[in-house]
Amino acid sequence: MQSIYSDVIGVDKNVIGYLRKKIDDIVDQAIHEEFVAINQLEGKNILFRNVIRELVNRILEADLNYTPFTIKQLEKDVSRNFAIDSTVNVKLYGIIDRVDEKANVLRIVDYKTGRVDKRKPADIAELFAEPKLKEQFQAMYYAYLTSASIPGQSVKSGLMALRSMGEGMIMLNNDEAFTAEQFAEFEAQLRKLILEILSPEFAFTQTKDESRCVYCAYREICER
Numbered sequence: 001m002q003s004i005y006s007d008v009i010g011v012d013k014n015v016i017g018y019l020r021k022k023i024d025d026i027v028d029q030a031i032h033e034e035f036v037a038i039n040q041l042e043g044k045n046i047l048f049r050n051v052i053r054e055l056v057n058r059i060l061e062a063d064l065n066y067t068p069f070t071i072k073q074l075e076k077d078v079s080r081n082f083a084i085d086s087t088v089n090v091k092l093y094g095i096i097d098r099v100d101e102k103a104n105v106l107r108i109v110d111y112k113t114g115r116v117d118k119r120k121p122a123d124i125a126e127l128f129a130e131p132k133l134k135e136q137f138q139a140m141y142y143a144y145l146t147s148a149s150i151p152g153q154s155v156k157s158g159l160m161a162l163r164s165m166g167e168g169m170i171m172l173n174n175d176e177a178f179t180a181e182q183f184a185e186f187e188a189q190l191r192k193l194i195l196e197i198l199s200p201e202f203a204f205t206q207t208k209d210e211s212r213c214v215y216c217a218y219r220e221i222c223e224r
């Protein structure tokens with residue numbers, strides 16, 4: 001998707017129509033650059049290539065329904081220093097898939113290839129307490145980082161779950177821009193969480209839910 005929109009700023013129905021004709025070439029080019037020479041693609045990888053083409057097509061279909069909008073950022077590194085207390089600073093960091101803008105509201109778009117829990121969190125505290133809402137947590141974290149870097153800008157956030165594109169984007173906060181109070185609450189919860197992580201009083205323990213270990217980057221040192 002980064003390649004698809006790399007030379008685009010304003011997106012309307014004509015632009016989407018033009019980009020749809022380029023899907024096959026752009027996907028092949030990306031595979032060629034990132035994976036294997038396209039003329040050496042064989043077996044199930046040809047099927048995967050076809051799946052990727054279809055997924056890109058579905059994203060553009062969803063985007064068509066959102067036109068007109070403007071692409072503001074693609075795959076952008078965002079970071080900020082975050083004062084935990086008077087002595088401790090941490091660096092918050094993220095790579096945001098896409099930020100677009102419509103009617104003066106920035107929209108964070110986070111593409112998701114895995115399963116996404118579509119349940120709405122009861123409140124911001126639940127984003128920090130329920131691991132099944134980690135995708136929503138991430139989407140609000142990106143909105144928070146973006147808002148902190150552009151103060152005063154309205155920001156909303158959503159997940160493009162590729163397995164259920166037909167149902168549209170999963171928008172947080174009922175598709176409304178987050179308020180300053182919501183970001184303040186998120187920041188307070190984030191500060192509390194980081195303090196807990198840094199505190200020697202709270203030991204790290206292995207999770208009881210082993211399904212979380214499947215894709216964990218720390219499996220080897222954890223010896224689970």
Ligand code: SF4
Pocket residue numbers: 205206207212213216217218219222223224
């Ligand atoms: S493998 Fe990862 S998720 Fe599982 S217990 Fe270890 S650190 Fe936690």
